[in-house]
Amino acid sequence: MYRFICFSLLSALGVSLSACNASSSDPVATDAEYWSCQKSEQPFAYSACHIDQRALADGRSALKLFWQQDSASTPLLTFDALSEQLPEDKTLAFAMNAGMYNKDYAPIGYTVIEGREIKSLNLKDGGGNFHLLPNGVLWSDKAGTVHIDESHVLKDKLDDGSAKPWYATQSGPMLVIDGKIHPKFDPNSSSRKIRNGVGICADNRLQWVVSDTPVTFYQFAELFKDSLQCEDALFLDGGIASAFYAPSIERHDKKQMGVMVGVVQPE
Template sequence: MQQHSQQPNPKLLNKKPLNKQPQYVQPSLGHALHKAVKAVKTISGLKANTMANRSLIRSAGAALLTGLMLSGCTEGDLDALIESTHQSSGQSVCSAQAAPFAHTLCSVSQDSLQQADSPLSLQLFWKSRQDDRAESDQNSALPPLYTFDALLADLPKSRELKFAINAGMYDREFAPIGYTVIQGKQILSLNLNEGAGNFHLLPNGVLWWDNNNQVQITESQQFSKLLNDKQITPWYATQSGPMLVIDDSIHPKFNQSSTSKKIRNGVGVCAEGQIQFVTSHEPVNFYQFADYFKQQLHCPNALFLDGGIASALYAPDTDHKDDKNMGVMLGLIEDKD
């Protein structure tokens, strides 16, 4: 862009000589370039989640800006382009997949969550209007939201639910049975007890993220040590089990030839900072499910959320919405303000 500032085209400066308003040239070009990069990301659907993608987006943005300026377009034209393509691009976070088993894959990158001006956020939901209530209200007699329809109705109009999924296991009252934190408020303490059922097929783990939206999956015993040493401060957290993949290894108790096959869903923190949510639409055993996270999604750590009749997914990108009661829900929110 330095060539434009050193040898400006008078047409690009509204026919005003450079020596009259030199201080405005570079800010204008920088602002326009920012908008051109935004337009490229909107049109292409590319995510700035790798160095190669970021370089490609910026180069394409510079090329787009050059072409628009040479054709006499203004920044207002760029604004209109961004708005129109944003409306038509329908950037998807969830997609239907046929292999290695029928499933829906929903993805969000760490980068997209951690950008300072990002409209996206992962959140946990349990009871109505949790943003407006005091800490004690989370443990009050108010009933859970139960369903995706109730969650959708509960959200402010300025927020869009991009997808949602059940967030771990719950009891008969639809209260969580494992460690749960919502907006920094602990709902239930860490559960390190032994017992029956999938939750206690140890090791189990915790999906959590801090106030900086750094998403992690940590085995429960290790998580306990981090908590006790005050090394972490979860903003959201949900404990479930079993772990599917632990430090690049499939759970040691999974049997590749197991005949126990069910609908299952889970989450992994994976290659290139992608957080991957998988909901199977056909029965699979634990080994098959974990192997997909390890071998194809390249997740060093992955966690089972639930299965069978408790597996629930809301994915408008694929026109999928389960009508089931559940406890805590996890959703990707886009703030439209």
């Protein structure tokens, strides 16, 4: 049996500490030892949830993408509609808007849901945050292992067959790439917005974050790189498009969005 450890960051980094340790002779760790959500005020106000990837690999939890209603091609749009669509024995631990979408709430970047490609990989040039290259893809294989790859890196993996996404969502720009902040971010920028994103961070955790105050791209990326110790992180969206569902911290944004990404658990 795994040796389960609930990791935490120093309170100075703005993430609550909760150390717990279960040896092979102890009872099986609870779901709460694998994931948690919290609010922080440092280095700026933000809300976050993290989950240990072991909980996804052993089937205790599942990371899924959602877009349309089961019975129609109509977008779900809201966290309420998503929750209502789940089986009675499942619950939504937390969720966030996924990759960027158009006026019809359809994804503009690479999207895969349960192995079916909804939208092909978008490697085009263009304007807006999505095309502030390099951009990237959050994806997981059928076994539940989660990756964040720069889009051209993923293309090479798709071409040689080393990547077989079961779920995937493309957005941009990348925030952190191999431990370095996106090279086009300006530390002195004055462009501040509410922003949300996801990172693969220390101790094999997935970290989901939405700023609760307007921040620059550089500040947001710096949070992932330095405070949360993420080697790779991806911007999902910003402004009125940022949406977060985390009932354990009483967060339930009532917004409409395209594809959503969430962690599902047994009731």
